[in-house]
Amino acid sequence: MTMHGPIDTTGPAAVAGAAEPASAPLAPRGEAAGRDEPPFVNRRDPARRLGPDGRPAVSRRAPKWQDVPDEQWNDWRWQLSHRVNDLAEFEEILELTDDEREGLSAPDKFRVDITPYFVSLIDPKDPNDPIRRQVIPTGRELRAYTGMMEDSLAEDRHSPVPGLVHRYPDRVLMLVTTQCASYCRYCTRSRIVGDPTQNFNRREHEAQLDYIRRTPQIRDVLISGGDALTLAPRLLESVIRGLREIPHVEIIRIGTRVPVFLPQRVDDELCEMLERYHPIWMNIHVNHPNEITPELARACDKLSRAGIPLGNQSVLLAGINDCVHVMRELVQRLVEIRVRPYYIYQCDLVEGAGHFRTPVGKGLEIIEGLRGHTSGFAVPTYVIDAPGGGGKIPVMPNYLISYSDHKVVLRNYEGFITTYEEPIEYTPHDRASCAYCQHPRPEPGQEGITGLLDGRRMWIEPAGFQELHARGATAPHRLQDPSKWIPYGVGAIEGSAAPPRPALPGGGAPDPEGSAPDPGGSAPDPEGSAPDPGAERPGAATEPARPTPASAVGYGPGEEPRPPEGAPTATANHELL
Numbered sequence: 001m002t003m004h005g006p007i008d009t010t011g012p013a014a015v016a017g018a019a020e021p022a023s024a025p026l027a028p029r030g031e032a033a034g035r036d037e038p039p040f041v042n043r044r045d046p047a048r049r050l051g052p053d054g055r056p057a058v059s060r061r062a063p064k065w066q067d068v069p070d071e072q073w074n075d076w077r078w079q080l081s082h083r084v085n086d087l088a089e090f091e092e093i094l095e096l097t098d099d100e101r102e103g104l105s106a107p108d109k110f111r112v113d114i115t116p117y118f119v120s121l122i123d124p125k126d127p128n129d130p131i132r133r134q135v136i137p138t139g140r141e142l143r144a145y146t147g148m149m150e151d152s153l154a155e156d157r158h159s160p161v162p163g164l165v166h167r168y169p170d171r172v173l174m175l176v177t178t179q180c181a182s183y184c185r186y187c188t189r190s191r192i193v194g195d196p197t198q199n200f201n202r203r204e205h206e207a208q209l210d211y212i213r214r215t216p217q218i219r220d221v222l223i224s225g226g227d228a229l230t231l232a233p234r235l236l237e238s239v240i241r242g243l244r245e246i247p248h249v250e251i252i253r254i255g256t257r258v259p260v261f262l263p264q265r266v267d268d269e270l271c272e273m274l275e276r277y278h279p280i281w282m283n284i285h286v287n288h289p290n291e292i293t294p295e296l297a298r299a300c301d302k303l304s305r306a307g308i309p310l311g312n313q314s315v316l317l318a319g320i321n322d323c324v325h326v327m328r329e330l331v332q333r334l335v336e337i338r339v340r341p342y343y344i345y346q347c348d349l350v351e352g353a354g355h356f357r358t359p360v361g362k363g364l365e366i367i368e369g370l371r372g373h374t375s376g377f378a379v380p381t382y383v384i385d386a387p388g389g390g391g392k393i394p395v396m397p398n399y400l401i402s403y404s405d406h407k408v409v410l411r412n413y414e415g416f417i418t419t420y421e422e423p424i425e426y427t428p429h430d431r432a433s434c435a436y437c438q439h440p441r442p443e444p445g446q447e448g449i450t451g452l453l454d455g456r457r458m459w460i461e462p463a464g465f466q467e468l469h470a471r472g473a474t475a476p477h478r479l480q481d482p483s484k485w486i487p488y489g490v491g492a493i494e495g496s497a498a499p500p501r502p503a504l505p506g507g508g509a510p511d512p513e514g515s516a517p518d519p520g521g522s523a524p525d526p527e528g529s530a531p532d533p534g535a536e537r538p539g540a541a542t543e544p545a546r547p548t549p550a551s552a553v554g555y556g557p558g559e560e561p562r563p564p565e566g567a568p569t570a571t572a573n574h575e576l577l
Contacts, residue, residue, distance in 0.1 A: 045301075046292075046294070046297035046336055046337050047294075047297045047298045047300070047301035047337070049294055049297065056294065056298070057294040058294055058295065059117070059120065059121060059293040059294060059295060060120055060121070061073070061116075061120045062093050062116070062119065062120040062124070064092055064093055064116075065116050065120070068116075073116075073117075073264075074264050075264065076262055076264040076265040076267070079115045079116055079117055079181075079262055079264055080115070080181065080230070080262070082115075082116050083113040083114055083115055083116070083181075083182070084113070084114045084115075084116065084119050085111075085112045085113045085114070087101065087104045087105060090104060090136070093119060093120075093122075093124060094119075094122060094124045094132070094136070095124055095125055095127075096136075097127045097138075099138040099139050099140065100127070100136050100137070100138055102138065102139030102142075103136070103137030103138040103139050103140075103141060103142070104136075104137055106137070106139070106142055108142075109137050109141075109142070110137070110141070110183065110185065110187065110190045110194065110352055111183050111193075111194030111195070112135075112136075112137055112183060113180075113181075113182055113183055113194075114135050114136075114182045114183075114261075115181055115182055115261055115262050117261075117262065117263070117264070117295070118131070118135070118181075118182055118260075118261050118262075119135070121290060121291070121293065122136075128319065129290075130287070130288040130290055130319075130320045130321065131288065131290055131291060133185075133317075133319060133320055134184055134185060134186075134287060134288075134317070134320065135182055135183065135184065135185065136185075137185055138185075138355070140354075140355040141185055141352040141353070141354075141355065142352070143354060143355075144351075144354075145354035145357075147349045147387070148349050148350065148351050148353075148354060149349055149350065149351070149387070150191045150350075150351055151191055152188065152348045152349040152350045152387050152388075153188060153348065153385055153386075153387070153388075153389055154388050154389030155167075155173070155189070155389070156191075157389060158389055160211055161204070161207045161208055161210075161211050162200065162204050162207070162208075163175040163176070163200045163204055163208055164207075164208040164211055164212075166211075166215070166218075167389065167391050168391060168446070169217060169441075169442075169443035169444075169446045170217055170218060170219045170220060170441065170443070171218065171219065171220035171221065171222065172211075172212065172215075172218055172220075172221055172222070173222050173224060174208050174212075174221050174222065174223050174224070174239075174243075175189075175192075175200060175224055175225050175226065176200055176205060176208075176223055176224075176225055176226070176228050176231065176239055177199060177200060177225040177226035177227065177228060177230060177231055178192050178193050178194060178195055178196070178198050178199045178200070178225060178226045179193075179194070179196070179199065179225065179226045179227065179230050180193060180194065180225070180226050180227045180230060180257065180261070181227060181229075181230055181257065181258050181261035181262040181265070182257075182261040182262075184257070185352065185353070185356070186315060186317065186347055186348075186350070186352070186353040186356045187350070187352075187353075188348045188350050188385075189225075189226075190350060190351060190352060191351075193225070193226055199226075202235075202238075205238075205239055205242070206242075209242045209243065209246070212243070212246055212249065213246055216248045217248075217441070217442060217443070217444075218248065218249065219248060219249065219250040219251065220249075220250065220251040220253065221243050221249055221251070221252055221253065222253040222254075222255055223239065223240070223243075223252065223253065223254045223255070224254075224255040224256075227256050227257060227258050228254055228255075228256060229254070229256045229258035229259075229262075229265055229270070230258065230265075233269065233270070233273065236273075237273050240252060240273075240274070240277050240280075241277065243277075244277045250279070251279055251281060252277065252279070252280050252281070253280070253281045253282065253283065254280065254281070254282045254283075255282075255283050255285075255313070256282065256283070256284060256285070257284065257285040259284050259296055259299040259300060259303070260284060260285060260286055260291050260296060263293075263295040263296050263298070263299035264295070265299075266299035266302050266303060267302075268302070271302050271303060271305070271306035271308075272306070274303075274306055274308060275306045275307060275308075278307055280307075280308050281308065281309050281310075281311070282303060282308050282309070282310055282311070283310070283311040283312065283313050283342055284300075284310060284311075284312055284313075284339060285312065285313050285314070285315075286312050286314065286330065286334065286339075287314050287315060287317060287320060287321050287330075288320060288321050288326065288330060289326065289329045289330050289333050292330075292333045292334070292337065296337065297337045300337045300338060300339055301337070301338070304338050309340075310338060310339040310340065311339065311340050311341070311342035312334050312339050312340070312341050312342055312380075313342055313343045313344075313345065314327075314330065314341070314343070314344050314345070314380070315344075315345045315347055315356075316344055316345065316346055316347060316358055316362065316363050316366070316382075317347060317356045317358075318347075318355065318356055318357060318358045320356075322358045322362050322366075323366075324365060324366050324368075324369030324370070325369075327344070327366050327369070327370065328369065328370060328373065328374055331370065331374060331378040331379070331380065332374060332375075332378060334378070335375065335377065335378045340377055340378075341378055341379065341380035342380055342381070343380050343381055343382075343383055343392070344363060344366065344367075344380045344381070344382045344383070345383055345384075345385060346358075346360060346363055346382070346383065346384040346385070346395075348385055348387075349387050360384065360395065363382045363395065364382070364395065364396070364397055366382070367379070367382050367396055367397060368397045368413070371396075371397070371413050372412060372413025372414065373413060381394050381396075382394065382395050382396060383395065399411055399412070401417065405422070406421065406422045406424065407419050407420070407421055407422060408420040408422060448460075451491075455489070455490050455491065456490075456491040457490065457491045458487045458490040458491070
């Protein structure tokens with residue numbers, strides 16, 4: 001068995017030798033079929049990379065485990081049962097600093113457990129090793145900092161049942177365990193993760209599934225934890241099967257770091273089980289190129305061959321990957337193992353993570369150094385997961401320099417400035433004939449900015465806005481008629497939409513006396529009596545029927561439907577436009 005560090009496997013020696021026996025060569029085609037040629041060997045595929053001895057490349061092992069038989073070392077259950085969590089045991093493997101000893105000795109520290117495989121990737125002599133800093137506690141993580149919270153993303157606040165977070169309109173986060181293969185020091189769920197007393201049981205799994213069954217707007221479920229791939233195989237399958245039996249659940253996603261911490265877990269049995277419940281997507285979590293080993297490449301290859309699309313989520317961490325060149329190497333190595341970079345997260349305001357945080361400007365600098373400088377599909381989205389529970393907010397450099405009613409001024413990654421000429425005439429999409437527009441997927445209460453653009457609302461109010469501007473008044477006065485601030489043709493915020501104004505007859509002109517037409521469309525009674533609502537004025541256009549109030553048909557405030565395409569949508573001087 002040949003062992004070496006994760007970076008050494010990319011050199012010329014790592015790709016020398018014959019093909020791995022388990023990898024069948026490509027069959028020759030065409031004229032080459034009759035030739036006596038050697039089989040093609042793909043020397044570019046990281047999953048087929050070989051060591052100098054011609055056997056599949058492997059990462060180094062710490063001396064402590066040099067004599068462990070390969071059969072045990074490659075058994076994921078052995079790896080989990082031999083995790084390192086004790087100060088004395090770490091002293092056998094690493095040259096610890098005083099700061100690390102302080103962190104490992106703290107009685108109230110976040111849980112420490114590291115698989116033998118992953119701790120072996122650490123340079124024992126380098127206190128700034130990027131893998132080491134992610135998993136070895138230090139005294140610095142015990143210090144408070146401004147803004148830190150136990151649950152900075154308010155996940156437990158947006159949780160209708162324990163472990164289920166419903167923040168976005170059509171998808172939910174399903175936490176199925178609090179256990180992980182190893183524990184990241186910046187964990188956003190350190191409030192529960194690693195604590196066996198907070199673990200989720202089958203009864204709570206069923207409550208989560210029941211909520212999803214009762215909520216047909218949910219089409220996408222993200223399974224996370226903890227790490228679902230640490231569950232017993234039968235329990236994991238029961239959760240996935242329970243989701244797949246719900247007709248309106250279209251996509252199942254799994255967020256996991258097991259392929260990174262414990263690639264031995266990705267075996268044929270797991271891949272065959274997952275393959276039965278497609279469509280399944282998976283996001284892994286790699287922060288530094290040193291984590292991309294031959295073992296991870298082979299695990300990702302197995303998952304890809306099982307038909308599972310793979311993405312990666314990284315966290316921007318000070319002193320670990322807050323560097324354009326490190327991140328560029330990372331994303332390029334990821335796409336080489338068929339993993340698409342998905343997100344770079346700004347580090348959350350979670351307890352224990354203060355020393356990992358960077359300025360947001362560092363993330364923008366990294367995106368600036370990726371966009372245009374490497375393949376577009378290798379550029380992740382940089383996001384801030386909003387403190388307080390607002391969800392992911394994308395942040396990127398500004399490429400729009402200026403614009404007018406006919407021209408947009410843009411710049412590219414090189415600083416090249418150009419213009420795009422806008423069309424003077426534009427025939428927009430016909431919503432009236434579009435089946436998708438007529439039957440949109442409901443997002444009650446969460447339309448947000450797209451609701452403004454679609455005309456379902458005209459403004460969004462902060463909580464308590466109306467109460468604040470009432471300035472202590474307990475009842476409306478005579479000038480405060482709610483119909484005054486309900487925009488015609490746009491969803492209302494309160495009350496019901498005002499009735500449409502009557503159209504002027506063809507060739508009609510304003511009243512020569514300059515008086516405004518009666519909003520109801522009937523002429524004033526010379527005797528001063530109330531007009532007959534059923535009478536028509538000779539020669540005048542018939543008044544359109546008043547619409548049914550929104551409250552009568554079940555529309556919430558601000559959710560009234562748009563008028564038909566081409567219908568009047570505004571008034572000027574009491575005339576329809």
